[in-house]
Amino acid sequence: MIHTELNYGDVYLVPKKTVVDSRKECDTSVQFGPRRFVMPLYAANMKSVVDAETCEYFARRNWFYTMHRFDVDAVAFVRDMQAKGLFASISVGVNGDTLQQLAALKAAGLSPEYITLDVANGWCVKAEQMIRFIKREFPHCFLIGGNIATAEAARDLEAWGCDAIKAGIAGGRVCITKNKTGFHRPMVATVRDCAAAVSVPVIADGGIVEHGDVAKALACGASMVMAGSLFAGYDESAGEIVEIDGKRYKEYFGSASQFNKGEYKNVEGKKILVEYKGSIARLLLELQEDLQSSVSYAGGRELSALRTVQIIAVAH
Numbered sequence: 001m002i003h004t005e006l007n008y009g010d011v012y013l014v015p016k017k018t019v020v021d022s023r024k025e026c027d028t029s030v031q032f033g034p035r036r037f038v039m040p041l042y043a044a045n046m047k048s049v050v051d052a053e054t055c056e057y058f059a060r061r062n063w064f065y066t067m068h069r070f071d072v073d074a075v076a077f078v079r080d081m082q083a084k085g086l087f088a089s090i091s092v093g094v095n096g097d098t099l100q101q102l103a104a105l106k107a108a109g110l111s112p113e114y115i116t117l118d119v120a121n122g123w124c125v126k127a128e129q130m131i132r133f134i135k136r137e138f139p140h141c142f143l144i145g146g147n148i149a150t151a152e153a154a155r156d157l158e159a160w161g162c163d164a165i166k167a168g169i170a171g172g173r174v175c176i177t178k179n180k181t182g183f184h185r186p187m188v189a190t191v192r193d194c195a196a197a198v199s200v201p202v203i204a205d206g207g208i209v210e211h212g213d214v215a216k217a218l219a220c221g222a223s224m225v226m227a228g229s230l231f232a233g234y235d236e237s238a239g240e241i242v243e244i245d246g247k248r249y250k251e252y253f254g255s256a257s258q259f260n261k262g263e264y265k266n267v268e269g270k271k272i273l274v275e276y277k278g279s280i281a282r283l284l285l286e287l288q289e290d291l292q293s294s295v296s297y298a299g300g301r302e303l304s305a306l307r308t309v310q311i312i313a314v315a316h
C-alpha cells in the first residue's frame, strides 16, 4: 500500500486561545548548542546565499549562521570570526579536503563552536566516519549532521555522535534530485518522523516557501529551520546583482549545480534568478514579527507552544 505524505503547503495549524496582550510578548529565541539565538531560523550554507560577510552580519545580530564549505579557508574564517569576538560555524564534507582543513584547524589551535557535516545523503559510511572523527578531534564542537529524511537515519546519526541533525532530502527550491533520482520525502513527514525519533535537535532544511512554513516546521517538531531561497536576493546575501532588461536579480544556485561544481557531473541542482530585494533587515524583522504572531495563535508565549498545536491537512 502506498501512503500519502505531506509538505508544508498541504497543512495548516489550528488556532488556540491567545494568552498575550501583544504579539511583542511572544519570545522567538532559541537555545541551540552553546548559544541562544533570536530566531529558530537561519540561511542555508550555500555559496549563493552566504559568504563571510553575510555570516558576520548574522552573527552580529545573534542569528545563527553556517558558512558554506566550497573553496573556503576554514582556518582564516574561524580565526577571523573569533578574533572579532563572534562565534565560528563552518561546514565540512566527507572527503580528504575536509580532513586537511580539520588538520589545519587543529594545528592552528582553532576550534569552531559549530561544525555542519554537509552532504546530500548523510546516512552513509563516509559520513559516519567523519562524524566520529570530528567528535573525537573536536570534542567541544557542536556537530550538526545531515541531511537525512527518516527516523532510522536520524537514530543512526544521533548514535554516531551528532549533536543536532539536519533533515530534508530533495525539498529545496533549486533541487533537481527528485527529478533525476526519483528520491524525495515531503517536509512535514520528514520533520515529524525525525524529530520523534531522536532526543537531539532536528533542523528542518529546505522547502520554506512562505513565512508561516517556519511555524509549521516547528509544530512538526523542528528546533531550527534552514532556508535558502528565502534569504537569497538581498544586499547582504552572497552574489552579485545581475541586470536584465532594466530589472535587477541575484543568482540562486544549488550546491550540487553545475555552476557550483564547475563541471557537469552528478548534477542535482539548478541555477535560477531571484528578484533583487534590497536590504535584508526588513525581512529579518518581518520574519520575527510573523513568528511572534504564530506563537500567539498557538496560545503561548514561547516557541514551545507551537509543539502543542494540532496540524491539519487541507484538500487542494
Ligand SMILES: NC(=O)C1=CN([C@@H]2O[C@H](COP(=O)(O)OP(=O)(O)OC[C@H]3O[C@@H](n4cnc5c(N)ncnc54)[C@H](OP(=O)(O)O)[C@@H]3O)[C@@H](O)[C@H]2O)C=CC1
Binding pocket: 093, 094, 095, 118, 119, 120, 121, 126, 147, 168, 169, 170, 171, 172, 175, 177, 206, 254, 255, 256, 266, 268
Ligand atoms: N539536501 C538535499 O536534498 C541535497 C543537497 N545537496 C547539496 O549539494 C552539495 C553537493 O552534494 P553532492 O554532489 O552529493 O556531493 P558531496 O560533496 O556531498 O559528495 C561527497 C562525497 O560523497 C560521495 N557521494 C555523494 N553522493 C553519493 C551517493 N549518492 N552515493 C555514494 N556516494 C556519494 C561523492 O562521491 P561521488 O561524487 O563520486 O559519488 C563524494 O565523494 C552538498 O552541499 C549537499 O548539501 C545535494 C543533493 C541533495
Ligand SMILES: Nc1nc2c(ncn2[C@@H]2O[C@H](COP(=O)(O)O)[C@@H](O)[C@H]2O)c(=O)[nH]1
Binding pocket: 044, 045, 046, 147, 168, 170, 171, 172, 173, 174, 175, 176, 177, 178, 205, 206, 207, 208, 226, 227, 228, 229, 230, 253, 254, 255, 256, 257, 268, 269, 270
Ligand atoms: N537537491 C539539492 N538540494 C540542494 C542543493 N543545494 C542546496 N540544496 C538544499 O536546499 C536547501 C535550501 O532549500 P530552499 O527551498 O530553502 O531554497 C539547502 O539548505 C540544501 O539542503 C542542490 O544542488 N541540490
